[in-house]
Amino acid sequence: MTPPGAMLGVLGGGQLARMFAFAAHRLGYRVTALDPSRDCAAAGAVDRLICAPLDDRAAWLEMARSCSAVTIETENVPAAALRFIGEHVPVAPDAFALEVSQHRLREKNFLSKSGVPVAPYADIASKKAASMQYPDLVPGILKTCRHGYDGKGQWRIGAAHELLPAFVSLGDVACVLEARLPLAAELSVILARDDRGRIALFPVPMNTHRDGVLDISVAPAPLPLAAIRAARKYAQRIAHALNYRGVLCVEFFLLQNGNLIVNEIAPRPHNSGHFTIEACQTSQFEQQVRVLAGMPLGSTRQTRPAAMVNLLGELWQHGDMHWPAVLQEPGTHLHLYGKSVPRPGRKMGHITCLGPSAPLAAERLVALRAELPAITRQDLPAKSPINRIPQDHFAPNVHL
Ligand SMILES: Nc1ncnc2c1ncn2[C@@H]1O[C@H](COP(=O)(O)OP(=O)(O)O)[C@@H](O)[C@H]1O
Ligand SMILES: [Mg+2]
Structure with missing residues (x-):
């Protein structure tokens, strides 16, 4: 067990490392991140940034020397890093789970061998x-x-x-x-598994993608219970087959014929699980801290229905955002990742809304997000998509 006060390490310094650091700090841990970029998203949130490529052996040694336990925030870490660091301090996940999930062919072979359906x-x-x-x-x-x-x-x-x-x-x-499969919906199961094989499952979100990037998650997923139950069963089977330790996400396709297919797995917290920060008793990031530190898993109970929308770089194409539009809305939570350059497709932040129902929360968020670009309605041509959103979408929410 690694008690609060200790230094936890994370390989990679993106927004997932940033949110891991916030959760770790709340529990009294300190955090070191390894990332090649000095101004990575986690830079301002960690106690120490080791600025070096992810395959730098001297940096691995320094992580092993200075951290009590080490995790990852991206699959693009060499499995050898976890193998090396794991010889000195606890790591979660382990090198094997990373090796499986960072290589699509190996992943699909492993999944089919474990008896879960893949495309x-x-x-x-x-x-x-x-x-x-x-x-x-x-x-x-x-x-x-x-x-x-x-x-x-x-x-x-x-x-x-x-x-x-x-x-x-x-x-x-x-x-x-x-x-290419005929999808009816996408959903993801996020779970944490500790070193004694106990599993805590989060409520399952339904995910909508745009151009291959996650756009909206709503939880609990408004999908048939049978599909959700089957997804949870498959995800647990995968976690046990990997003898997994840490937070795991399993992405699923629900096909139009009702069949469920595992798309891919991620050996870390997932974008579709960001709603857990405000909507669950323990967030996916706190759970990552707990497993890593050998602490008890937290309750994953969801306290409010929730939705999350991503804020991608293209939203900034006309300039800055009008943040008061979201900050003044009760029940909404703005997360910005501290990235200075809003490239198209780049994840700059997200907003979570707790609402009377998950689909209603999603509807509010989509309207709010459209309101964000700091241009006034008058500046826009009448044909602009923003002007086509009915006015009552912007009415103060009376449900919360
Ligand atoms: N076989 C498929 N059939 C239909 N849609 C797919 C398929 N594979 C991927 N997609 C769509 O593309 C998205 C991204 O693909 P995915 O394999 O999850 O890659 P990434 O690693 O970029 O998340 C999926 O969430 C889904 O919307
Ligand atoms: Mg994916």
């Missing part, structure tokens, strides 16, 4: 493999095995002849081709 797929490791026919997998999606996130490293394949050029465009690197 039909093929190993596309060479130009030769990319020149063959896969009638059952087209239309499909070609995905790089490594380093994909937020829909990056993916190519949609509409016809067989597109496969080879897509493979070359993705850099002639190991890929998987998977069938």
Whole structure:
């Protein structure tokens, strides 16, 4: 057990490390992050930033020397880092879980072997493999095995002849081709598993993506209970099969025929679990701290229905945000990650709204987000999407 006051380490310094640090600080821990960028999102939130590439062995040694336990906030950490650090101090997750989840082919092989359903797929490791026919997998999606996130490293394949050029465009690197499935909804199961194999499951959010990036999560998911139960069962099976320790997210597709498919797993807190910060008795980040420190898992009970919307860089295309629009709304919680450059697609922050129901909270958030860009209605052409949102979307909420 690592008592409060100790130094916890996190490999990676993005927004997930930042929110991990906030949770750790609340419990009295100190935090060291390792990240190559001096102005990473976690920089202002941690006690110490070791500024070095994630594959820097001297930095691993320094983490092992100065931290009592170490976790990760991204899959793009070399598994060797966790293996090395894990020889000196506790790590969660372990190198094996990271190795499985950071490589799509290995992940799909592991998942199918564990008896959970995945999308039909093929190993596309060479130009030769990319020149063959896969009638059952087209239309499909070609995905790089490594380093994909937020829909990056993916190519949609509409016809067989597109496969080879897509493979070359993705850099002639190991890929998987998977069938494009008719989705009815997406959902994710976030859980924490401790070193004695006990599992705490969070309420399940339903997730909507835009251009491959998570846009909105609503929890509890307004989906059939049978699907949610099955997803929770599969997620627990995966956690046990990995002998997992830490916070794990399992992304699911609910197909139009009612079948459930595991899309991918993330060995860390997940964007779709940000609602837990305000809506659950213990957040996914506090749970990560607790597991890492060998402390008891917290209650995951949800106290209010909730929704979360992401704030992506493109929202800033006309300038700064009109923050009072969200800050003056009761029941809404603004999170900004401290990033200075709002590149399109970049996750700059999110807003969570606690509401009388999850779908209503989501509706409010979408309207609020549209109100954020600091341009007035009068500045906009009448055809602007903002002007098409009915006025009563902006009425002060009377439900809360
Ligand atoms: N086989 C598929 N069929 C239909 N939609 C898919 C499929 N694979 C991915 N998608 C869509 O693209 C999104 C991102 O894909 P995903 O594999 O989760 O990559 P990332 O690692 O970027 O999150 C998914 O959440 C889903 O909306
Ligand atoms: Mg995904």
